[in-house]
Amino acid sequence: MRRVIFAIVGTIAGLAALLSFKSHEPATVAATSGATGATGATGAATATGKPPAGERDIDGNVANTVYGPVQVQVVVKDSKIVDVKILEQPSSTANDLQIGQFAFPQLIKETLAAQSAHVDSVSGATYTSGGYVQSLQSALDNGA
Amino acid sequence: MLDGRLRLRRAVPVMGTMVSFDVPGSANGAVDEAVRWLHWVDRTFSTYRPDSAICRLDRGELSLAECPPEVAFVLASCEAVAAVSDGYFSVRAAGVLDPSGYVKGWAIERAAQLLTAAGSESHCVNGGGDVQCAGPGPRSGGLWRIGISDPLQPGSLVCVVSGRDFAVATSGIAERGAHIIDPCTGRPPSGLASVTITGPSLALADAYATAAFAMGQPRAREWADGLVGYAAFGITADGSTWRTSAFGGT
Numbered sequence: 001m002r003r004v005i006f007a008i009v010g011t012i013a014g015l016a017a018l019l020s021f022k023s024h025e026p027a028t029v030a031a032t033s034g035a036t037g038a039t040g041a042t043g044a045a046t047a048t049g050k051p052p053a054g055e056r057d058i059d060g061n062v063a064n065t066v067y068g069p070v071q072v073q074v075v076v077k078d079s080k081i082v083d084v085k086i087l088e089q090p091s092s093t094a095n096d097l098q099i100g101q102f103a104f105p106q107l108i109k110e111t112l113a114a115q116s117a118h119v120d121s122v123s124g125a126t127y128t129s130g131g132y133v134q135s136l137q138s139a140l141d142n143g144a
Numbered sequence: 145m146l147d148g149r150l151r152l153r154r155a156v157p158v159m160g161t162m163v164s165f166d167v168p169g170s171a172n173g174a175v176d177e178a179v180r181w182l183h184w185v186d187r188t189f190s191t192y193r194p195d196s197a198i199c200r201l202d203r204g205e206l207s208l209a210e211c212p213p214e215v216a217f218v219l220a221s222c223e224a225v226a227a228v229s230d231g232y233f234s235v236r237a238a239g240v241l242d243p244s245g246y247v248k249g250w251a252i253e254r255a256a257q258l259l260t261a262a263g264s265e266s267h268c269v270n271g272g273g274d275v276q277c278a279g280p281g282p283r284s285g286g287l288w289r290i291g292i293s294d295p296l297q298p299g300s301l302v303c304v305v306s307g308r309d310f311a312v313a314t315s316g317i318a319e320r321g322a323h324i325i326d327p328c329t330g331r332p333p334s335g336l337a338s339v340t341i342t343g344p345s346l347a348l349a350d351a352y353a354t355a356a357f358a359m360g361q362p363r364a365r366e367w368a369d370g371l372v373g374y375a376a377f378g379i380t381a382d383g384s385t386w387r388t389s390a391f392g393g394t
Contacts, residue, residue, distance in 0.1 A: 104375055105307025105342055107391045119304055120166060120281060124273040124293025125316035125338055132162040136291070136299060137270060141155040141164050
């Protein structure tokens with residue numbers, strides 16, 4: 001059974017190894033022409049439908065599980081992997097967020113007395129359910 | 145559309161932490177489904193449950209094909225992040241198979257997608273400090289405001305990230321102490337108190353934050369500067385801060 005894991009891992013590790021050689025066309029992975037529907041929604045800047053120069057999408061091999069196929073797509077720029085997309089996964093919603101259309105949130109540094117910061121939620125290092133009790137998030141959940 | 149009087153807030157203990165739902169204007173039924181999903185993820189991926197698929201897979205009792213397909217999906221995604229992060233993100237940082245650094249953000253992101261699929265146009269799901277918000281926020285201007293905890297001063301915030309349709313994940317020393325291990329040295333990384341990643345997907349933001357924190361200073365900043373579609377904000381052990389150029393703001 002380990003062989004199955006290593007097959008998937010091997011595919012991606014092999015992919016990474018191949019990618020480190022510029023202008024080498026990987027033989028074990030398919031280029032994306034067949035997956036146009038998915039490709040349009042993927043990639044760092046493919047919102048216009050065509051990756052910019054020096055960037056390309058590469059589909060990993062399809063891993064067949066008893067539940068259905070799983071396939072990962074890797075976006076490569078300058079021989080480096082810059083993004084990873086899931087092309088196919090059984091029984092799931094499509095993970096097709098388009099980075100090209102993503103508007104970065106603003107980072108605001110202001111005088112922050114925690115209780116007066118008027119925030120909706122708090123991001124921080126993971127708390128345990130015990131640590132949560134004392135957290136600012138707990139206060140927010142209680143309608144503070 | 146958004147009724148200011150309605151704002152469902154609910155906190156649920158699951159996956160070893162608390163998951164907080166904030167759904168302005170809606171819909172307990174959808175939240176119930178999202179909570180069921182999170183419990184399923186916990187049963188399937190928990191490294192604390194000997195009968196989880198991930199533990200049984202690691203012990204050789206299950207093949208990958210016998211696991212739910214999400215397991216193969218998650219492990220493949222983890223390998224991809226490992227490749228992007230020069231191995232600083234690793235499902236075997238501590239020896240045993242442990243994809244938690246990806247699973248939590250992924251599970252929260254999909255919980256938020258379930259709410260969207262159920263018709264919610266605006267919501268925020270916070271899984272133990274990793275946040276996915278969708279649609280416009282409930283405040284004037286339609287923005288969500290997510291505070292970033294100060295790891296050196298628990299209970300305080302260092303800044304606020306404000307926008308719509310984005311994810312925020314933070315890895316750091318706070319709360320759980322040094323629980324992230326540099327897979328290259330086997331020891332906790334040094335120099336960073338916390339690193340926050342923002343971008344469209346919480347699954348990747350969470351994994352990238354884990355990787356960046358494992359890198360420590362100054363490598364985390366250099367690496368995060370090269371990320372496409374994701375921005376980073378770091379707090380060093382001495383309290384100074386940095387951000388990557390993708391981060392807008394004041």
